Amino acid sequence: MEEECPKAKVPCKFSFAGCKVKLKRDLVQRHLDTSKDEHLEMIASECKRLKADVGNLQLVVAQISPFLSPLELPMNNFERFRSGGTVWRSNAFYTHFGGYKLCLGVSPNGWAEGDSSTYVGVAIYMMKGEFDSRLKWPFKGAITVELINQRKGGESCKKVIVDQYTDPRHFERVTEGDIRDNGWGYPQFISHSDLYKPEESKEYLVNDTLIFRVTNIEVFSV
Numbered sequence: 001m002e003e004e005c006p007k008a009k010v011p012c013k014f015s016f017a018g019c020k021v022k023l024k025r026d027l028v029q030r031h032l033d034t035s036k037d038e039h040l041e042m043i044a045s046e047c048k049r050l051k052a053d054v055g056n057l058q059l060v061v062a063q064i065s066p067f068l069s070p071l072e073l074p075m076n077n078f079e080r081f082r083s084g085g086t087v088w089r090s091n092a093f094y095t096h097f098g099g100y101k102l103c104l105g106v107s108p109n110g111w112a113e114g115d116s117s118t119y120v121g122v123a124i125y126m127m128k129g130e131f132d133s134r135l136k137w138p139f140k141g142a143i144t145v146e147l148i149n150q151r152k153g154g155e156s157c158k159k160v161i162v163d164q165y166t167d168p169r170h171f172e173r174v175t176e177g178d179i180r181d182n183g184w185g186y187p188q189f190i191s192h193s194d195l196y197k198p199e200e201s202k203e204y205l206v207n208d209t210l211i212f213r214v215t216n217i218e219v220f221s222v
């Protein structure tokens, strides 16, 4: 068994809170008895510091989490949007940390609100973001979106829906409201027949939910 030398100098157990005292093992108890108030004071200010750190970290996490890639954007209640002829919009996300704010728009009957095509249209919409004043406009880049095949091992439906040929007018800075009225993407991202008559290896619509994934974002306008 290892013996502890009573004459060895050890740091006070409140060193984590800032106590600098080092003392022989046999004097430790006396230091603890006589320095209770000081230790309490140290712990109080250490707690205060930690609390501030946690607050800052929470802010950072909140700012970073929308960038986590690949970004998964589930569209629930597909039938409700399809029968109502309305466009579903995803949560907002950023191209990168400090980047452009965007969201995904899905129109179950084609391109726009009220369309009656037999394809699902998928588009990217420019939004007003908190870093806009530091960015170059219009946004130029490439964005790849996948519709996840929920059948295990099956291939997803993948398209680069924004690229270098995209009309840049759709990606000017948003100055009125929070989101640009028109997006840019694919009017025929996937056909209704692919959704409703799933083949052996394809199943995109499960429990009235489509799962989109933004798998790649490149920014050219930097």
Ligand SMILES: [Zn+2]
Pocket (backbone or CB within 6 Å): 012, 013, 014, 015, 019, 020, 021, 031, 035, 039
């Ligand atoms: Zn101490």
